Amino acid sequence: RKEVEQDPGPFNVPEGATVAFNCTYSNSASQSFFWYRQDCRKEPKLLMSVYSSGNEDGRFTAQLNRASQYISLLIRDSKLSDSATYLCVVNWGTGGFKTIFGAGTRLFVKA
Amino acid sequence: DTGVSQDPRHKITKRGQNVTFRCDPISEHNRLYWYRQTLGQGPEFLTYFQNEAQLEKSRLLSDRFSAERPKGSFSTLEIQRTEQGDSAMYLCASSFGGGDGVTEAFFGQGTRLTVV
Numbered sequence: 001r002k003e004v005e006q007d008p009g010p011f012n013v014p015e016g017a018t019v020a021f022n023c024t025y026s027n028s029a030s031q032s033f034f035w036y037r038q039d040c041r042k043e044p045k046l047l048m049s050v051y052s053s054g055n056e057d058g059r060f061t062a063q064l065n066r067a068s069q070y071i072s073l074l075i076r077d078s079k080l081s082d083s084a085t086y087l088c089v090v091n092w093g094t095g096g097f098k099t100i101f102g103a104g105t106r107l108f109v110k111a
Numbered sequence: 112d113t114g115v116s117q118d119p120r121h122k123i124t125k126r127g128q129n130v131t132f133r134c135d136p137i138s139e140h141n142r143l144y145w146y147r148q149t150l151g152q153g154p155e156f157l158t159y160f161q162n163e164a165q166l167e168k169s170r171l172l173s174d175r176f177s178a179e180r181p182k183g184s185f186s187t188l189e190i191q192r193t194e195q196g197d198s199a200m201y202l203c204a205s206s207f208g209g210g211d212g213v214t215e216a217f218f219g220q221g222t223r224l225t226v227v
Contacts, residue, residue: 008151034215043202043218044154087153089216098167099144099204099216101153 001026004090006102013109017078021105023088024070033064034089035073038104044087047073078109113137115219117203123225124193131189132222136205143186144216145178146202147171154202160186161208193226200224 006023013019025033033050048055050062050071061074071090075082088102116135124130136143141162146154157176158168162183172178175193180186190197200223204216 006153043220045218046215049215085153098156098159100156101146103151103153 002103003027003100004088004102006086006088006105008103008105010106010108013078013107015078015080015109015111017109018074018076019078019107020072020074021086021088021107022070022072023090023102024068025088025090025100026069027090027092028066028069030069030090030092032091033062033071034091035060035062035071036087036089036101038085038087040084044101047086075107078107080109080111083107083109115203115205115217117201117219117222119222120220121223121225123227126195126226127192129189129191130193130224131187132201132203132224134186134188134203134205134219136184136186136203137217138184140205140207140217141183142206142208142216143180144204144206145186145188146204148200148202148221149198157188157201190224193224195226198224198226 004025035047036044037047038044050064054063059076063072085104085106087104118133143160145157148154158178160180175191178188200221202221204218206216
């Protein structure tokens with residue numbers, strides 16, 4: 001089993017749609033969680049951190065379920081510019097910290 | 112430019128040659144990571160430094176790969192006797208961390224390696 005798993009997609013949605021991605025992780029000792037966005041042939045960039053209580057940033061909502069070991073990202077009112085690959089990131093370790101990326105979920109938003 | 116910078120941006124090399132990549136992290140960041148990314152995959156962890164200490168190496172990092180961060184600032188990743196399977200984007204990232212806290216990692220634009 002991979003340490004961090006995501007549905008690779010692609011998700012093809014029309015503008016204005018709501019879309020959700022899940023990400024599961026295998027290490028119950030995981031300590032912090034992020035969603036990154038990666039545009040084609042560009043480096044990953046932080047989209048948002050994921051907090052235990054859930055958090056929202058505009059049209060984006062992130063949630064963490066420690067019991068089931070998954071995190072989610074919800075995008076509301078999707079825009080053409082949201083088309084990208086969304087990478088789930090999980091950190092664990094003490095002393096030496098390990099940052100593991102999922103393979104990413106591709107999203108295409110169409111007019 | 113105060114972001115993470117990587118050099119070179121592109122490298123084409125013949126199989127069997129050695130290559131070395133450089134990463135200059137954000138100056139106040141004590142943590143530095145190397146990742147490898149192939150088409151359609153997320154970044155795969157290779158190795159991680161806290162200051163000058165290399166704290167973890169992935170099993171993906173074979174004996175042909177070596178990374179250093181001699182003064183806790185810039186880092187180099189060397190691949191010896193390159194193979195076609197080494198062709199990938201090599202990404203460097205840095206972050207600031209203390210104790211078990213982890214802040215956002217910032218990535219460089221990567222070095223794209225093509226082994227012919």
